[in-house]
Amino acid sequence: MIWFVAALIGMGAVAWVFRFAGQAATGNAPKFRDMPYGVAYGYVLGVVVLAWLAWAYMQGRSEDTAIANKFFFLRIAIEGFIIFAIAAWVFRLFGRSVGTAGTKKLFRSMPLTASFGILTILIYAIFAIFAGAIAPYGQEQIIPGVAANVIPGGDPTLGGNPDFPLGTDQIGRDILSRLIYGAQNTVGIAFATTVLAFLLGGTLGFLAATLGGWLDQLLSRAVDVLMAIPSLIFALLLMTIASVWAPQLGIPLTFFMVVIIAVIDSTRVYRLARAVGQNIVVMDYIEAAKLRGEGLGYLVFKEILPNATAPLLAEFGLRFCFVFLTIAALSFLGVGIQPPLADWGTMVRDLGGFVNFAQFAPMAATAPLLAAGAIALLTVAVNFVVDWMLQKSSGLKE
Numbered sequence: 388m389i390w391f392v393a394a395l396i397g398m399g400a401v402a403w404v405f406r407f408a409g410q411a412a413t414g415n416a417p418k419f420r421d422m423p424y425g426v427a428y429g430y431v432l433g434v435v436v437l438a439w440l441a442w443a444y445m446q447g448r449s450e451d452t453a454i455a456n457k458f459f460f461l462r463i464a465i466e467g468f469i470i471f472a473i474a475a476w477v478f479r480l481f482g483r484s485v486g487t488a489g490t491k492k493l494f495r496s497m498p499l500t501a502s503f504g505i506l507t508i509l510i511y512a513i514f515a516i517f518a519g520a521i522a523p524y525g526q527e528q529i530i531p532g533v534a535a536n537v538i539p540g541g542d543p544t545l546g547g548n549p550d551f552p553l554g555t556d557q558i559g560r561d562i563l564s565r566l567i568y569g570a571q572n573t574v575g576i577a578f579a580t581t582v583l584a585f586l587l588g589g590t591l592g593f594l595a596a597t598l599g600g601w602l603d604q605l606l607s608r609a610v611d612v613l614m615a616i617p618s619l620i621f622a623l624l625l626m627t628i629a630s631v632w633a634p635q636l637g638i639p640l641t642f643f644m645v646v647i648i649a650v651i652d653s654t655r656v657y658r659l660a661r662a663v664g665q666n667i668v669v670m671d672y673i674e675a676a677k678l679r680g681e682g683l684g685y686l687v688f689k690e691i692l693p694n695a696t697a698p699l700l701a702e703f704g705l706r707f708c709f710v711f712l713t714i715a716a717l718s719f720l721g722v723g724i725q726p727p728l729a730d731w732g733t734m735v736r737d738l739g740g741f742v743n744f745a746q747f748a749p750m751a752a753t754a755p756l757l758a759a760g761a762i763a764l765l766t767v768a769v770n771f772v773v774d775w776m777l778q779k780s781s782g783l784k785e
Contacts, residue, residue, distance in 0.1 A: 394435075398428065398431050398432060398435060399428060401431050402424065402427040402428040402430070402431045403424070403427070405427050405430065405431060406419060406422055406424065406427040409422070440461075440465065443458050443461050443462075444458070444461070444462055444465050446458045447459055447461060447462030447465075448462065456748075456749050459749035459750075460749060460756075471503060471507075472499070472503070474503075474506060475499055475500075475502040475503035475506055476499060476502070478502055478505070478506045479494055479497055479499065479502035482494030482497070482502075483495055496779075497775065498775060500771040500774070500775070501771055501772055501774075501775035503768065503771060504767075504768040504769065504770075504771030504772040504775070505768075505772060507764060507765065507768035508765070508768055508769065508772065511570055511574055511765055511768075512574075514567055514570040514571070515570040515571040515574050515575055516571075518567050518568050518570060518571040521567055522561075522563070522564040522567040522568055523561060523563065523564055524560070524561040524564040525564065525568075526560070526564060526565050526568035526572075526727065526728065526729040527560070527727040528560060528561070528564070529558055529559045529560055530555070530559055530560070530561060533548070533550075533551070533555060533559050534548075534555070534559065535555055535556065535557055535558055535559040536554070536555065536556070536557055536740075537551050537554040537555040538554050538741070538748065538751040539552065539553045539554040539562065539741065539750055539751050539752075539753055539754045540552070540554075540748065540750035540751055540753075542748070542750075545748050545751060547751070551563070553566065553753070553754060553757070554741075554751075554754055556734075556737060556738060557737060562734075562738070562754050564729075565729035565734060566729070566731075566734070566757060566758060566761065568728075568729035569729045569730055569731040569734060569758065569761070570761070571729075572724055572728050572729055572730055573711070573714060573715065573718075573724065573730050573731050573732070573762075574711070574765065576641065576644075576645060576714060576724065577707060577710045577711040577714050578707065579645060580644075580645045580648050580649050580652070580710050580714070581649075581652070581703060581706050581707045581710050583645065583646075583649035583653075584648070584649040584650075584652040584653040584656055584706060584710070585653075585656050585699070585703060585706070587649060587650065587653040587656075588652070588653030588654065588655070588656025588657040588659075588660060589656055589657075589660045589699065591606055591653070591657050591660075592656065592657040592658070592659065592660025592661040592663075592664060593660055593661075593664045593687045593691055593692070593695075594606075594683075594687070595607065595657070595661050595664070596660070596661045596662075596663075596664025596665045596667075596668055596691070597664060597668055597683065597686055597687060597691065598683075603661075606657070607661070610654045610657050610658065613650075613651065613654045614654050614655070614658075618651050618652070618713070619713060619716060621651060622647055622648055622651055622713060622717060623717065623720065623722065625643075625647045626640075626643065626644060626647060626717060626722040626723070627722060629643035629644070629647065630722055639725070640722075640725050641724055641725060641728070644714070644717065644722075644723060644724070648710055648713055648714065652706055652709065652710055652713075655702075655706065656702065656706065659698065659699070659702050660695070660699070663695045663698055663699070664691050664695065667690070667691050667694050667695060668686075668691065672690065673686065673690055673691075676689075676690055697776070697779075700776055701773050701776050701777045704769050704770070704772060704773035704776065705769075705770070705773055707769055708766045708769050708770060711762070711765065711766065712762070712766065714730075714732065715730075715731055715732035715735075715762050716732060717732070718730045718731075718732030718733045718736075719732040719733065719735055719736045721733075721736075731758040731759070731761055731762050732758075732762070734754075734755065734758040735755045735758045735759050738754040738755040738758070739755050741753075741754045741755055742755060742756075
């Protein structure tokens with residue numbers, strides 16, 4: 388604590404010197420003259436953090452195994468950040484020189500974060516679509532002659548196997564293959580659920596905004612009741628009930644999960660679609676369409692929906708993240724995507740025991756962290772793209 392307080396005081400002194408020296412060196416230029424002390428302190432703090440990260444990275448590459456193990460995950464995170472940043476920059480550069488005039492213009496105005504998000508989503512889509520061709524083994528395949536719980540890393544001295552770089556699970560299935568198939572199952576089911584939620588919530592929301600009256604009141608009060616219940620707890624309760632009905636009806640539990648999550652999340656979509664629709668139905672062109680005798684279908688699909696695309700697309704990205712995380716949470720709790728299908732939430736739960744090897748073999752602890760990292764990375768990527776779409780649709784400039 389004493390060293391921590393001393394470091395804060397020392398950085399404060401350096402910040403004051405930095406601002407004073409900048410004013411003296413630049414002849415009291417506005418940049419330093421008007422600089423608040425907090426901003427100067429932030430610059431110093433940023434330099435200190437970067438210096439510590441550089442020192443920690445070098446410690447992670449130390450020849451002393453005990454020291455390197457302590458900073459293993461930080462080193463991997465730094466290297467991953469640099470690799471993804473370079474890949475996003477190259478992808479944006481490629482998009483600016485290849486494609487149609489419209490796509491080139493889009494890539495020229497695209498920030499690096501959005502480029503990273505789009506590249507990540509494309510990689511996930513490729514793995515999800517071509518999982519059967521990319522994965523070395525099937526997601527259900529128990530490999531003959533291979534032991535269960537093979538340690539990730541491929542080091543035979545620690546119980547690994549070079550043929551299985553990410554090891555095997557508790558019944559002898561290849562973790563790498565299941566991680567790839569997890570993209571197909573988790574992401575694919577989340578996408579289908581989000582589409583269903585938008586079809587249901589968007590349709591009812593536009594109908595409520597267009598027709599109003601008793602239909603609007605009935606749907607809005609029903610949505611208020613559903614939104615008053617915490618979504619994850621409500622989904623867990625309904626999935627527990629569905630787990631009893633599913634075997635009796637002969638319907639896969641995953642089907643119930645898609646319908647339950649879609650209905651719960653459609654309430655959020657309904658509120659947005661209704662609010663946007665109510666702002667549109669009072670416009671003059673809607674009144675003109677009504678005077679021409681246009682029907683309800685024309686008003687919704689030709690007039691309201693095209694003018695509500697931007698906020699709905701942004702909401703689609705956010706809803707997809709929430710649905711994705713909800714499915715992973717339910718699978719982690721054992722009522723989501725059911726075995727033998729590969730799912731990242733279930734993998735985090737089943738492979739959690741590998742974390743015990745983190746102290747002396749950090750690579751062995753990556754099995755559950757890779758599944759958790761795949762969930763986190765896709766969530767961040769989608770949010771980057773959504774932020775960019777919101778910025779473009781709102782007309783805000785950096």
